[in-house]
Amino acid sequence: MWTEEKIIEYLKENLKKERFDHSLSVRDTAIKLAKIYGEDVEKAKMAALMHDCAKCISDEEMINISEKYGHNIDEVSRNAPNILHGHVGAYIAKYTMGISDENILNAIAYHTTGRKNMSLLEKIYIADYIEPLRDFPGVDEMRRIAYYENLDKALMLSFNNTIKYIVDRNQLLHNDTIEARNYMLYTR
Template identity: 55%
Template sequence: MWKEEQIKHYIKEHLNEARFVHSLGVMETSEKLALHYNENSKKARIAGLCHDCAKNLSRDELISIAKENGEELSQIYINAPQLLHGLVGAHISRVVFGIEDEDILNSIRYHTTGRKGMSLLEKIIYISDYIEPSRNFKGINELRRLTYIDLDKVLLKSFDDTITYTVSRGSLLHIDTIEARNYLLYKK
């Protein structure tokens, strides 16, 4: 497996400056949350760093890499290929970086959509992507505070916000996001 510094170098070369800074912010936020929730902080750092490694690939590159690696692409992915960067990022993390830990790979794969029955690491990466220091939107400071109190509550809020935003833009909702939200509601 590549060392963290090697992965940082790859990410810096393959992402624009803002996305690189974002990735470092997700890595740091993930580590803090992992320590708070007794998750493996090294795994959280690596997943946070790698989560957007495919973000700057073109629509055609994302679709091509996904298909080449046996992904069955739903109409949602064909019509909203930006969602594919998680799936393709997991592939790059496995093939290029040599990451074999399935929890890390799933955290990268589902960091955009979430999914039903997310692991603690998956939740940490999803939320870290949402609240890392370069993010700035109304209510972000309260969400950051609540993240250290009730991770599932903040996760549910983020799903609600994502669904509202996606619907307001007339875009397609990924079924994984709906199932993830419903799963959290059933757990209450």
């Protein structure tokens, strides 16, 4: 398994500076959230660092890599291949960086869409949404909720915001996001 330093070097070489800085900021935010909610800090750190490691890959190559590893590409992902960057990132983490922990791999794979019945580590993907470099209406409230109230409440708000954002732009909405939101409502 690659060390944190080697992963950072990979990210520095393969991501644009803004995306690299974002990845480091997500790492720091995930560490804080892991400490608050009692998740394994090392796992949160590794998943956060690698969450966008496939952002540099073209849409066509993301489809090719997904097919190579037997990922079932749904119609939404085929028509909006950037959604696949989480799953492709998980393949890179597993087959290039030697990460074998399924929880870390799932946290990377589902950080874009979420999914029903997410583990605590997968929920810490909210770090991607609230890290300090993010600036959008309502992000400060989301941070407050995530840090001081309830992780699930923050996740529900992020799902609602994401769904509204995608619908307002007439873009494709992934079923995993809908299922994640509905699951959280069912299990309150």
